[in-house]
Amino acid sequence: MTRWYEIAVHGREDVVAAFVAGFLAARGEREGLVLCGSKLDLEPESLGERLKELFVAGSHAVLLAPEPPAGALADALVEGGSGVGMRLERRREVRAAAFTFHAEMFSRALAEGLRQALRGSVPEGTLVEDLNETEEVHPEARGVELYAPVHDYIYRASGRVAGLFPGVVEMRRRLADMEFVDVGGLHLDGIQVSNPSERPEIGK
Template structure:
């Protein structure tokens, strides 16, 4: 399925409400993502220049599937209160992550989250697992732990798959994620 990013001009909260209303009327289960809310960015030099030129207007970046995109664009053109500045197809997405766990049960939970990503590509860049039996004991605020599981990596692929992984990784308190980056088609 193809995904698109729409740059919609108008007051942010109104644009969100309008888009959610169109989704509710047309495709209740359709993915609708507001980039600023989710930590998604795609700003390159050209985007920064556009933002400077249109500094007085508020632009919301909205991501959705092709069928919802067509409905949103039609509804915005009909309503005329907002304006679609740009519609660009998303080629791929990616984000980086890191994690630290000091107990096996948490390490196993992290491993499970990483291993269940079948559609997005997960690349582990760094992974260390260390046992230090001499440090065993009361460890709540200890400078050293008897078990350490640390690592970092990158997730990339189709937007839909990466977004699903992004949400799952973000929901785990022991995993830190960067902002998601979008690669757009020219």
């Protein structure tokens, strides 16, 4: 199982992104291997109170990287970050991720597509929890337009997807791409690990 790490960096996001792009190119790694927290819609509360405020204020960037590049990226930030106005703030091993969702659909075909996404193709290590589904059928409304206020069929669903980081991110991407599905921010749970040249420390 590949381990993933959250890497918090003090610095402007565009500068951090350019640094990461150069780092990956120098290693011959594929573009996009390191993910940017702002593009993942991270839930700020899961970062901890202090980092949450800094992240929201825009003075810090949060990266998500798998091993082995994660460790090398942290080393590179320590060695070369200060020269371009960056500083490694924190590293956490991401132990789990989660997000909530809710949907309201007026088409049986769309509803079946969501059911399939929630039951038939869930990535390994990922669970759909607290799933609540309801259906309403109103034959008297048959024939109205899709966006009309009254519909002959209404499907509602809500729940939570949780588990290993890669699978949860993939599920969030799939659901976010579906019509009439709203997804919540991505929540991360992890333990702090030592930065380069630091003693190990366990924390939130």
